[in-house]
Amino acid sequence: MDELFMLMHFLVAGKFGSLEEFKDINQEVQISRLHKMLAPHLLRRVKKDVMKELPPKKELILRVELSSKQKEYDKAILTCNYQILTRHGGPQISLINVVMELRKLCCQPYMLEGVEPDIEDTQESFKQLLESSGKLQLLDKMMVKLKEQGHKVLIYSQFRHMLDLLEDYCSYKRCQRCALGQKARGDSHSGAA
Numbered sequence: 748m749d750e751l752f753m754l755m756h757f758l759v760a761g762k763f764g765s766l767e768e769f770k771d772i773n774q775e776v777q778i779s780r781l782h783k784m785l786a787p788h789l790l791r792r793v794k795k796d797v798m799k800e801l802p803p804k805k806e807l808i809l810r811v812e813l814s815s816k817q818k819e820y821d822k823a824i825l826t827c828n829y830q831i832l833t834r835h836g837g838p839q840i841s842l843i844n845v846v847m848e849l850r851k852l853c854c855q856p857y858m859l860e861g862v863e864p865d866i867e868d869t870q871e872s873f874k875q876l877l878e879s880s881g882k883l884q885l886l887d888k889m890m891v892k893l894k895e896q897g898h899k900v901l902i903y904s905q906f907r908h909m910l911d912l913l914e915d916y917c918s919y920k921r922c923q924r925c926a927l928g929q930k931a932r933g934d935s936h937s938g939a940a
Contacts, residue, residue, distance in 0.1 A: 816879040855880040873919045
């Protein structure tokens, strides 16, 4: 509040003269009064006010089961690092690595080093890609319905390798796609597909 007052006092000293009067906003009435005071000087726009045709945002959290392959690798990751996880005062970096491997595993087991099988048959390769990830199975079901309804879909991932796997998925499904904010395949940059 002090910084905002100083800025407004600098811009319009006559209207914003007293810091105490400006800071006295402990109730909703005073907050709306402050908004009215600032309105001529600040552009404050909310997306719903500007783009009235946008439907209201809905958030839906879906719990997805791990596939059998994911459960197998999950157990392997945790049991291989059991001594590190239970050791007190040990280096934190090893725990961070375990958590990162588990995060990758929850997306798609192929993100783990040396897990992706080398399958020549495209159809079998796609089948393995789908069956190995609970999230990808859910995405596959959702994409069918979204495509039927004519929706556009934005998928974001922090993992560049996951975007590569999604690109493989889209190629097999013949989905039109556009990669945003990513460089050539093999780069470690992350973005949206």
